[in-house]
């Protein structure tokens with residue numbers, strides 16, 4: 001991965017440990033929003049990622065490239081592949097039980113990805129420092145040990161839950177996250 005200094009953990013960054021209450025290894029991670037382009041099952045043309053965590057700190061997921069995801073005829077759009085990287089990284093950082101958003105996402109495209117290909121995605125954290133989490137992801141074509149078609153490195157920034165209510169749709173949050181208080 002040709003990651004930049006911005007997505008490289010600084011000296012002293014720490015690696016996450018599985019937290020109490022983390023999903024059991026192999027158990028599916030839920031969608032954070034049913035209409036999310038990345039993971040929502042109610043999004044008509046989204047990526048429909050469903051993920052599992054093998055160990056409480058990393059995430060694996062599958063994404064099958066569909067007709068709605070093309071750039072060149074018959075090939076996945078690069079922005080859609082970046083979205084898949086963003087989503088699987090977002091799912092992995094969700095394991096830390098604090099809300100984060102993408103600050104920076106760097107993507108390397110190593111091979112074209114034809115429609116119908118299933119990408120086997122994996123995301124992991126390379127370090128945490130204050131509000132910053134440094135993460136990487138890869139997508140392998142056809143099998144978990146298939147050739148790497150896309151790679152990413154990212155800087156995610158921790159925010160308060162109010163970030164989503166202030167800038168987004170508070171009613172939609174309440175409809176899906178019953179544990180969330182808009183005015184705590």
Ligand SMILES: CCCCCCCCCCCC(=O)SCCNC(=O)CCNC(=O)[C@H](O)C(C)(C)COP(=O)(O)OP(=O)(O)OC[C@H]1O[C@@H](n2cnc3c(N)ncnc32)[C@H](O)[C@@H]1OP(=O)(O)O
Nearest residue numbers: 006032086087090101102103104131155157159164173177
């Ligand atoms: C209800 C359930 C929902 C659950 C929802 C779950 C959603 C997950 C979805 C997947 C993830 C996404 O797509 S999220 C959507 C895409 N991303 C976004 O919309 C984020 C838009 N950006 C922002 O809102 C803001 O810029 C923030 C929050 C990232 C940062 O603003 P801030 O809180 O004011 O903090 P700020 O001081 O600027 O930055 C903190 C530190 O991070 C550094 N920093 C910040 N951005 C960058 C950057 N791009 N490149 C380098 N460094 C950066 C700063 O230099 C600083 O370093 P230092 O000076 O401290 O050293």
